[in-house]
Amino acid sequence: MVKKEREKLRAERIARTALMGAVLFVSQAALAFLPNIEIVTLLIVIFARRFGREAAAACFVYVCLTALSSGFGVWWAVYLVIWPAFSLLAYALRRIDSWALWAVINGAFGLFFGAFFALAYLPYSRSFALSYWISGIPWDITHCIGNFFVALLLGRPLDAGVKRISNLIER
Amino acid sequence: MTKKKQLIIAAVGAAVLTALCAVLIIIVFTSGKSEPEKGGxxxxxxxxxxxxxxxxxxxxxxxxxxxxxxxxxxxxxxxxxxxxxxxxxxxxxxxxxxxxxxxxxxxxxxxxxxxxxxxxxxxxxxxxxxxxxx
CATH class of the missing domain: 2.170.130.30 (Ferric Hydroxamate Uptake Protein; Chain A, domain 1)
Structure with missing residues (x-):
């Protein structure tokens, strides 16, 4: 491949990663008024299936933007691991094309979201980690139900929309 | 994996998720606070x-x-x-x-x-x- 073409590809990737990160951030902010209902998980699945490991980089952009708007803390360190890890999982499972199955996977991710945070608090205090997890269970269940229905209802149309936009850009 | 197989896994997964939610709700309701002591x-x-x-x-x-x-x-x-x-x-x-x-x-x-x-x-x-x- 000619050097110029390679540079163009790299620039494209950087721009796409930044754009995906920004879309994740805006979508999270837009739904912030609905507690634990979000489309970030679904968008990460769509991005990971379509753009592979670039989605993990987009997650870093998203997490950094979130920190700039909400401040840094223990939660941020967990975000830094949890979202890119989930995007890599989605990439590994990219051959799944049933949105019903993605709804279950996203629902499970929502259900265990609080538990992942509790794991981060384990070295600090075991009892605090346990109480943190238990007190957040009602929110985890909301997250699970929200993620399940968001993926089930919006998975196919959003995926088609992202495909259309990326085809337009590539043309 | 065929579409049919994925749907079966999704149905089983949804049932497991529902059961897990029920178990977690029970955990929340049974992990109550301790009773206070009367007196000095x-x-x-x-x-x-x-x-x-x-x-x-x-x-x-x-x-x-x-x-x-x-x-x-x-x-x-x-x-x-x-x-x-x-x-x-x-x-x-x-x-x-x-x-x-x-x-x-x-x-x-x-x-x-x-x-x-x-x-x-x-x-x-x-x-x-x-x-x-x-």
Whole structure:
């Protein structure tokens, strides 16, 4: 491949990663008024299936933007691991094309979201980690139900929309 | 994997998720707070912040830490839907802009409940510690 073409590809990737990160951030902010209902998980699945490991980089952009708007803390360190890890999982499972199955996977991710945070608090205090997890269970269940229905209802149309936009850009 | 196989896995997964939610709801309802003790109790209150250390023994009939701390005028607080949220202790304000907050420790372990749910037990040491970062 000619050097110029390679540079163009790299620039494209950087721009796409930044754009995906920004879309994740805006979508999270837009739904912030609905507690634990979000489309970030679904968008990460769509991005990971379509753009592979670039989605993990987009997650870093998203997490950094979130920190700039909400401040840094223990939660941020967990975000830094949890979202890119989930995007890599989605990439590994990219051959799944049933949105019903993605709804279950996203629902499970929502259900265990609080538990992942509790794991981060384990070295600090075991009892605090346990109480943190238990007190957040009602929110985890909301997250699970929200993620399940968001993926089930919006998975196919959003995926088609992202495909259309990326085809337009590539043309 | 065929589409049919994926749908079967999705159906089984949805059933497992529903069962897990039910189990977690049971965990939430069964992990209740302990019952308060009636009568007099001797407790120690410690307030640790920056360069200030406060430690005092008290005799009290109060059942919950939140009521005791308010009656002794040891804390300032905001009332939230979850109960009292401590904003100052021993006159020292936590600066939320600097991510400061008051952590509550019971006998050296971080409290698993808020001050309004923390039952006062005879001989216990309750420590309020100004903590930075969340």
């Amino acid at each position: 109790k001797e407790i120690t209150i410690e307030i640790v912040a920056k360069d200030s250390n406060f430690s005092e023994k008290y005799d009290t009939d109060e059942e919950y830490l939140g009521d005791f701390l308010e009656n002794e005028k040891l804390i300032g607080f905001d009332t939230t839907e979850y109960g009292r949220f401590i904003t100052s202790a021993n006159g020292i304000e936590a600066d939320a802009n600097a991510q400061e907050w008051w952590a509550v420790y019971v006998n050296g372990e971080m409290a698993v409940t808020g001050v309004d749910q923390t039952v006062i037990e005879d001989g216990s040491v309750y420590r309020l510690e100004l903590t930075v970062g969340w």
